[in-house]
Amino acid sequence: MTYLSKKSSFLLFALMLLVTTAGYGQENEKPEPAADVAAAATDGASAPGTGDANIGKALWNENACGTCHIKNMKDNGTGPALGGVETRWASEPRENLYEWIRGSQALIAAGNSARAAALWKEWGPTVMQNYPALTNQEIEHLLAYIDYQYLDLGKVVVSGEGGGDNVREETDNTWLFIILGGALLLLSLILARVTSNLSYMVQTSEGTAPATRRTLAQILTSKGMIAFVIFALVVFGGYNAVNSAVDLGRQQEYQPEQPIKFSHQLHAGMQKIECEYCHDGARRSKHSVIPAANTCMNCHAAIKYGSNYGTAELTKIYASIGWDPTTGKYIEGYEDYSREQIYDLFGNWISSQYMANDGDVDMIDDVVEEQLDGITAALTNGEDDTRIPGPIEWVRIHNMPDHVYFNHAQHVTVGQLACQNCHGPVEEMEVVYQYSPLSMGWCINCHRQTEVAFEGNEYYQSYERYHEEMQSGDRDAVTVEEIGGLNCQKCHY
Ligand code: HEC
Ligand code: HEC
Ligand code: HEC
Ligand code: HEC
Ligand code: HEC
Ligand code: HEC
Known part of the structure; x- marks a missing residue:
């Protein structure tokens, strides 16, 4: 009787431990500002x-x-x-x-x-x-x-939208779980003690009580208890190990700082520039491709002074490709320009613009120095301190493991999916972050649920049976799964 009740309270405790840890490692809810x-x-x-x-x-x-x-x-x-x-x-x-x-x-x-x-x-x-x-x-x-x-509460998520802005940190509740687990452990020990005392009293009154009783210390060091603690630790540790192994290499919400403060919110949102104007690879090929500085120059040869940062950000584009904003021409032999020549050229540009925009004469040297430092930092990537000319080193955000085959054109052109299905509301992001988990489950789920844009899509002409079924009314949709979207070798090399 004593033994049984102890055991069942331990079982209760084990159950609670599992319940409380089940939430651990899952994505925590984003904070919702002011409820009303x-x-x-x-x-x-x-x-x-x-x-x-x-x-x-x-x-x-x-x-x-x-x-x-x-x-x-x-x-x-x-x-x-x-x-x-x-x-x-x-x-x-x-x-x-x-x-x-x-x-x-x-x-x-x-x-x-x-x-x-x-x-x-x-x-x-x-x-x-x-x-x-x-x-x-x-x-x-x-x-x-x-x-x-x-106040850097900047995790405001506008209702009905998926994306907030700024770095989205997850609150870590691990400590809460540990404290909660501890409290439960204590509670179950007290309960075990109480039931054991009660049954002892019952047994004494019935005259069936054992001669000696185990003390709390004896119970705690008993074989059963030690075995249980080890068991709990193994379950808890194993759960965490599996969780972090699955997350390894994944980086949902990854939002690195980019070398130029390029804003999708401004370009794709406010200016309404089509995604494919810059990422024109998405329609045609496996990769979406980050635009080269030449694409930026289509506009920024004319827009040379920004209303947010003045010359600080846009000059980085010019310094990378060697375009002289004063003359409006590409500079010959720019690759061989020394640091001093480059500083001279763009320093003059920065100070002239600063003064033309009512800058403060006393500040001018500081402003020029600060902006030139910014350009160097952005374009040398902190590595080779002498290289300024050369491509802009954007930090890559999305990165699938090598064993997975993913093709943009297949999804954008054939599947007719909008970019936002997978990348979220990029046109609202000041700084882009990885919106989707890019896990295998994520791909598979969508392939199970999504109906292919079948009718009037020449890419699907070969699926005659489905076409006939659609025409005869026996079927009203075909999912990606049904055209082979769950076959391992479609996604794995
Ligand atoms: C004016 C050019 C331009 C337009 C328009 C544009 N982008 Fe971008 N995009 C960039 C540049 C430059 C980068 C690299 C810097 C960065 O990550 O912000 C980028 C990065 C990205 C990335 C992250 C790539 C990575 O590193 O994994 C995604 C996703 C993306 N863009 C999607 C979109 C979508 C969706 C749209 C339309 C809503 C769009 N872009 C419109 C220029 C553009
Ligand atoms: C289709 C035209 C267009 C293209 C292409 C374009 N931009 Fe812009 N960009 C704009 C406009 C318009 C503004 C707003 C200018 C202002 O601030 O008044 C702007 C502003 C900016 C700013 C903010 C400047 C500031 O100080 O406020 C940066 C940085 C910038 N663009 C970088 C880029 C980069 C990098 C590329 C290439 C990947 C690019 N842009 C391509 C039109 C374009
Ligand atoms: C065209 C540029 C411009 C826009 C757009 C603009 N502001 Fe301003 N704002 C200024 C300037 C410049 C000042 C400084 C006073 C001045 O010179 O008139 C200022 C001052 C302010 C101040 C006073 C700051 C202080 O320290 O006391 C507030 C508040 C403010 N703006 C809020 C806003 C809000 C909210 C919006 C959008 C609804 C907005 N502004 C849009 C240019 C702008
Ligand atoms: C079906 C989901 C899906 C759709 C739709 C989609 N993307 Fe992607 N995108 C991805 C995945 C997955 C990656 C990571 C690919 C990799 O690492 O090889 C990615 C990567 C990117 C990158 C980084 C460069 C690259 O190609 O690896 C850019 C930029 C990008 N996408 C832009 C876009 C734009 C613009 C559109 C719309 C025209 C779009 N994507 C539509 C899933 C999608
Ligand atoms: C938002 C929904 C969505 C997501 C997420 C998605 N796909 Fe797809 N996928 C589609 C659609 C729709 C098609 C149908 C296009 C077609 O017929 O080729 C497709 C087709 C494919 C195909 C061709 C299948 C075939 O039978 O020809 C491959 C391969 C593929 N996807 C890989 C991936 C991978 C890898 C991922 C995850 C990184 C992924 N997809 C994520 C919607 C999605
Ligand atoms: C729709 C595309 C798709 C299909 C179909 C698919 N996978 Fe995957 N698989 C992925 C992606 C994407 C990853 C990378 C997940 C990550 O990085 O987290 C992956 C990862 C894996 C991994 C590595 C373990 C891991 O989670 O990273 C294995 C093993 C694997 N897949 C096996 C399979 C097998 C077996 C099948 C057939 C039953 C299959 N996959 C079908 C997209 C797919």
């Missing part, structure tokens, strides 16, 4: 702190605040860094901050806002755009988003 989205969206009275970062993000994008204010809210762009902005307006009525965003020049002219006057003194004659249509509540949403970004 619906409530906040209805535009009633506004008050500080009632903003919703999700809605704020959408408003930020719609109104293109990002063309002047840098999204990390920490660096100055064409407009000032917005991080902590509320404290700078704290000594004035909140209404002034609202009015500033709706029409900054009017507020400055009214002359009753000290912050507006100070801003103008520092940033004039650059005029901020007016947003007369924004309501107070909408401005609160924007302010909430500014906070989110600034």
Whole structure:
């Protein structure tokens, strides 16, 4: 009896251990900012702190605040860094901050806002755009988003979309599980003790009690207990080992910093440039291919000064291929240019642009030095310190193991799949990250579920039987699985 109850409480404990560890290693849920989205969206009275970062993000994008204010809210762009902005307006009525965003020049002219006057003194004659249509509540949403970004809570996921921005860290709950497991262990020991005491009492009253009782220490060091602990450790360790082995080489959500601050959100999203304009390999071949600098030059021979970074980022493209933005010509013999020649050439360009855009004369040397350092860092990849001319070293994000065959054209041209099916909302990503797991299960699942775009697709003419069945109405869809999409050798060399 004593023995049995002890055993069953250990079984209970083992069960709980399994339940709690089952969640371990799985992807944790992304944080959802402020739950009452619906409530906040209805535009009633506004008050500080009632903003919703999700809605704020959408408003930020719609109104293109990002063309002047840098999204990390920490660096100055064409407009000032917005991080902590509320404290700078704290000594004035909140209404002034609202009015500033709706029409900054009017507020400055009214002359009753000290912050507006100070801003103008520092940033004039650059005029901020007016947003007369924004309501107070909408401005609160924007302010909430500014906070989110600034405080690096930047994992805002806009409702209904898969992608947030910034680096998406996963919270690690391991400690929670360990503490929970410990608490359960303690609980089950106490319970075991209680039941054992109770049954001892029963036995004593019945006169069947054994002469000696085992103490807690004896129980803990008993063979059964030691065997159980070893068993639990093996299960737990094995589970983790398998999990990390499966994840090995996979890197979902990998989001490396790129040598140039190239934004898909700006190019594919705001400027609406087709994915295939740059990744033209996707339609024709196995690889999508990262565009060469020449593709960038189709536009950036004309757009030489960016509204976010000025010359800092775009000059990297020119320095890589040897294009002189002053003359608008490619430089002959550029490969043989010394570091000094290159610094001279682009240093002049940077300082001329800086001054042409109302730069501060006292700052000019620092600005030039900083940008030249940036160019060197981006193009030498930190390795060979002397090489500047040469291709831009983009950091590769997606990388399948060599034993897998994956073909873009097959999926994009034949399968007629949009890029977003596999890469997620790239047009909203400031910095691209790996959206899908790229695991075998991921490929297989889609092949099981996806119906091939069969009708009117010349690539499928050879599947006559399916065609006939479709025509006669015996079948209304063909999945990838049915055309052989689960055969090992289709995906493995
Ligand atoms: C055309 C560029 C531009 C755009 C677009 C723009 N701003 Fe501004 N913003 C500025 C400039 C420049 C200033 C500095 C004051 C000035 O010179 O008028 C400023 C100042 C501000 C300030 C005051 C900062 C402080 O430290 O007190 C806030 C808040 C602000 N902007 C918010 C926004 C929001 C929100 C949006 C989008 C709805 C936006 N801005 C869009 C250029 C812009
Ligand atoms: C103006 C050119 C341009 C356009 C348009 C463009 N891209 Fe890109 N793309 C790039 C460049 C440059 C890189 C490499 C730098 C980086 O990762 O941001 C890249 C990288 C990527 C990567 C990561 C590649 C890797 O390293 O694994 C994916 C995925 C991608 N793009 C998908 C898309 C999709 C989907 C679209 C359309 C919504 C698109 N791109 C539109 C230029 C472009
Ligand atoms: C079809 C035209 C087009 C192509 C191709 C193109 N861009 Fe752009 N790019 C733009 C436009 C428009 C802007 C916004 C300019 C501005 O800031 O006012 C821009 C802005 C940028 C900026 C931000 C500059 C800043 O300081 O704000 C960077 C960096 C950039 N592009 C890099 C690239 C790279 C790298 C490529 C090639 C892989 C490329 N672009 C290809 C049109 C293009
Ligand atoms: C069926 C899923 C799927 C679709 C659809 C898809 N991709 Fe990919 N993409 C992948 C996979 C898987 C990889 C990794 C390939 C590798 O490492 O060999 C990849 C890699 C890339 C890369 C890195 C360079 C390369 O080719 O390895 C770019 C850029 C890219 N994709 C862009 C695109 C664009 C643009 C589209 C739409 C025109 C698109 N992809 C459609 C799955 C897809
Ligand atoms: C979003 C859905 C989707 C995902 C994810 C996907 N595929 Fe596919 N795949 C398709 C479709 C649709 C086709 C049908 C195109 C065709 O008929 O060739 C296809 C066809 C194929 C084929 C040709 C099959 C045949 O019978 O001709 C191969 C090989 C393939 N995929 C490999 C992969 C690999 C490897 C991955 C994972 C890295 C992958 N696919 C992920 C949708 C997907
Ligand atoms: C639709 C494409 C596809 C098909 C069909 C497919 N595989 Fe895979 N397989 C993959 C991909 C992608 C990976 C790489 C997974 C990773 O890196 O995590 C993979 C990995 C593997 C691995 C290495 C272990 C691992 O998880 O990395 C083995 C073994 C394997 N596959 C065996 C098979 C066998 C056996 C079949 C036939 C029953 C098969 N595969 C069918 C796409 C496929």
